[in-house]
Amino acid sequence: MSDGLSEVSRTDGLPEESKGDSLYEELKAYEGLPAAEGGVGRDLVNEPMIRHWCEAMGDTNPAYSGPDAMAPPTMLQAWTMGGLGGHQGRSAAQEELFALLDKAGFSSVVATDCEQEYLRPLRAGDEITFEAVIESVSERKTTKLGTGHFVTTRMDVRANGEPAGTHRFRILKFAPARRTSKKESQKPARRPRPVVNRDNAGYWKGVEEHKVLIQRCTECSVLRFPWLPGCNSCGSAGWDTVEASGEGTVFSYVVMHHPPFPAFDPPYAVGLIELAEGVRMISNVVGVPHDEVRIGMPVHLEFLRVDEELEVPVFRPVDSVGRTA
Template identity: 70%
Template sequence: MSGDRRETPDRTGPPDDGGPDALFEKLKAYEGQPAAQAARGRDPVNTPMIRHWCEAMGHPAPPDGSAPATMLQVWTMPGLDRGRSARASAYDELLGALDEAGCTSVVATDSEQEYARPLRPGDEVGYDAVIESVSPRKTTKLGTGYFVTTRMDIRRAGDGALVGTHRFRILKYRPAARSAPRARRPRPVVNRDNAGFWEGVSQHRLLVQRCDACAALRFPWLPGCNACGSDSWTAVEASGRGTVYSYVVMHHPPFPAFDVPYAVALVELAEGVRMISNITGVPHDRVRVGMPVELEFLRVDDELELPVFRARTGDEEAAR
């Protein structure tokens, strides 16, 4: 397993302030000290666990009934309620020193295994781990920190025969400062029933449907007339002028693509149909029922433009 390792030495600045890399000198002293001592595997090697692992990984079960060699780490995993029980104090001190220096984030970067002999159902394992190395301070795309490598020697309980070796490398780092990109506005759902409306928007035209049988106007777009049921219709352009029939001011829940609070109104067009959209050109707390509005098209991003309604020029004071 490998992470993004594009790195360069960083001898100045954070995470420490005690010289070029005073923290590294402190961390280096932990090399060779234990990371885990006299630990035992939680369960003996067993056939059900081998079967479940092989099914989950799509790995063929060894015909002799032994555990696949790549299962090695499974037999040393302590479980959620025993995650720290075998850790040596030196390893906790090392991680604590990194936390105090601001390197509070962690990502696994490498895992290497060497296999000496197979494990069979009924075998039990024990292991010891050592802090093998700590890198000088590194700057990666994730942030600035230190690579810590531990080596675990896994032995068969009873005769102490070496089963395998597992090296595990993590990066403990201070995350790089990033400005989060603004979330995109949700995309409208365009289908065969409303495609004509969105084509009109792309041409800066507000199109509604007029029934060819009874001349009733309708919005939103529907496949059939809700007055007489006819499925024959013609698209006609609305004037874009109207009044606020009703409205709400959105405060919660916040959504990254919208700056709360903002007003969402049900606008009654001059033609008599109503549509929901945002009100612009006036603060949210100045929106009122009956406010005159007119259509405008708001460019949200490079791909999306939406019809919204602005308080009509000259009418804002009257609406206050």
């Protein structure tokens, strides 16, 4: 189970590396500097924003509506947010710190901790002002999300000049971990490639030309499939080929449910097809639900283009009037 940040290693196990981390030394210099100076809330505390918040949160607390309504205390940070208009009062130090982290590749942000203390209720009409300080910058840490630095800021929020609350906020500025497995699974999976060698190259050459070629012993004329270097009947290495007519019947079959293989979509029927010529080959039975494949079912050869490089022979049931279904 992935538990995001709660299972995060908060020591990266590489103290030597961190000690010699010149970026960390640079980042550390920002501790104690202001993160926001002279910040002013974009809006006075107001009923519509309170109502929108309560609607979103599903919060029906009567204390948050009516003539003497207070704002939900947990809205504290919301009153300080810049919104689409950009950050209010963010300090040059904070901008520089973030630019340094961005430049080092730690461009993603996720909030990890929020600690708020509420000193007095906020009510409609209160004017919000705030100051914030960069409290700490962590050493480089490796988390499930990726590697980066935690930045903790502490904000003092005032309402009409009086202390209203404090807000400690920790974010992780990080470079996302490579999600290789995910990326690979997003690529469309391809069927496995056939292993083509000098003993079976002629067969695959035939498939390219939409033919199923059966080997025939030039000594005893026995047909064989799949292709082999010698005759199982007389041992002769001499052979030529016979092109299969394409007619066959299902000699046996299985339905694959599990495990799923990339590029295959279970359940599907794998048939052992007895060709009219007498040899048997393994292939898919297509064009019919997997649970309607039956032993003895007449089938006809066709070629399935799997991707731009690969075609494979498959078999489709023939209906009662002899046409392929």
